Amino acid sequence: MMLRLTTAIAASAVGLAQAAYASTDYPLTLTNCGVDFSVTSPPERTVTVGQSATEILYSLGLADRVNGTSVWFNPVLPQFADANEAIERIANDDPSFEAVVNKRPDLVAVQYEWHVGPTGSVATREQFHELGINTYIMPADCDTKDNSTGGDGTRTAAFSTDSIYKGITELATIYDVQDAGEALITDLAAREQRAIVLASSLDLPEDLSAAFWFSSTDLGVSPFVAGQLGAPGYMMEKLGIRNVIESDEEWPTVGWESIARADPDVLVIASMDRRRFPADDIEAKREFLHSDPVTREMNAVKNNRIVEMDAHAMSATMRTIYGLESLAEALSNMSFNE
Incomplete structure (x- = not known):
C-alpha cells in the first residue's frame, strides 16, 4: 500500500510539472497566499528573504537573476556554493525593508509570511507593491497554514510536499523555465519515494x-x-x-x-x-x-x-x-x- 501511494505521489508531481511545461504567456497573473499579482516578463532582479526561495531559484538555474539573499539557517547546498558566493548576502537573519528595496528587485521571493505579510517583520506585501515590486511567498508557508495565530503559525491541515512542488512550478512559470521546474520536481519526487521505500523495508x-x-x-x-x-x-x-x-x-x-x-x-x-x-x-x-x-x-x-x-x-x-x-x-x- 505504501509503495503504491508513493508511486502515485511521484506520478502526480511529474504530471503537475508536465501540465505547466509550456512557454509562459505574459502578462501572467497569479494568486499567491491570497494576494493577486501580475508579471509582464521574467524578473531580472530578485531578492530572496528565506533560504528556501534562494535554493529553489538556484535549482532552477536562476542564480544570475538573484542579486541579494537573506535569512539563512544552514550553508547553501554544495552545488551552489560558487554561485552563492558571488551574490550579496544582505543579512544572515531578517533584512531591513530599505536593504531589500535598495537592491531594486523586480520580485522579492519569500519563505515565511511572517517576514513579508500582513504583519511582516521586514514589510507588508502592500509596502513592496506600492513601489512596483512584486512579492511571492512560498506556498508551503500559507497553504494549509494559518499565520495569524502568531509565532510560527498553526497548521490547519497536514503539510504535503505538493505545496513544495506547487512553489517550484509557479516560480518556474514566472521565470519561464518550465523545463527546469519539471526536472527538479521529477528528481525530488523520486528521492521522496526512495526514502519511503527504504523505511518500509526496515524491521x-x-x-x-x-x-x-x-x-x-x-x-x-x-x-x-x-x-x-x-x-x-x-x-x-x-x-x-x-x-x-x-x-x-x-x-x-x-x-x-x-x-x-x-x-x-x-x-x-x-x-x-x-x-x-x-x-x-x-x-x-x-x-x-x-x-x-x-x-x-x-x-x-x-x-x-x-x-x-x-x-x-x-x-x-x-x-x-x-x-x-x-x-x-x-x-x-x-x-x-x-
Missing part, C-alpha cells in the same frame, strides 16, 4: 516514536519542538513514526518533563549556523541532553538514538525531502533491541 518497531527539537530560547527551558502537521510531522508520518508531540502548532514549546514522560524512541535535533539562541548550537544541544537529570534518562539519549538534521530541512522546504532521506538512512543504522 522497525510498530509503535516507533520520535520528537524533533529545533531550538530553545535558553538551554533547560521548554524547547521548540515539532507539532503534528508540519514538515517533521510529514517525515514521521511517511516513515511510520509516531510524533509524541500532540499539537497542531508549527513549533510549540513543550516542557522537557512532558517530553521525557512521552519518552520518544528517537530524538531528531536541528543543526544550524544561526546563533539567535544558545540552543541553536548542536553541541550545546547534545551536552544538555546527556547532562540534564531529566533528559539523560530518556530512551533516545541512553541508547544514542539522536539524529542530527539540517534545521532548514525541518521547515517546509525543498530540503524537507533531503531530511526525509537522512532520517530513513539513520533509522537503517539503528538498533531497537533494548
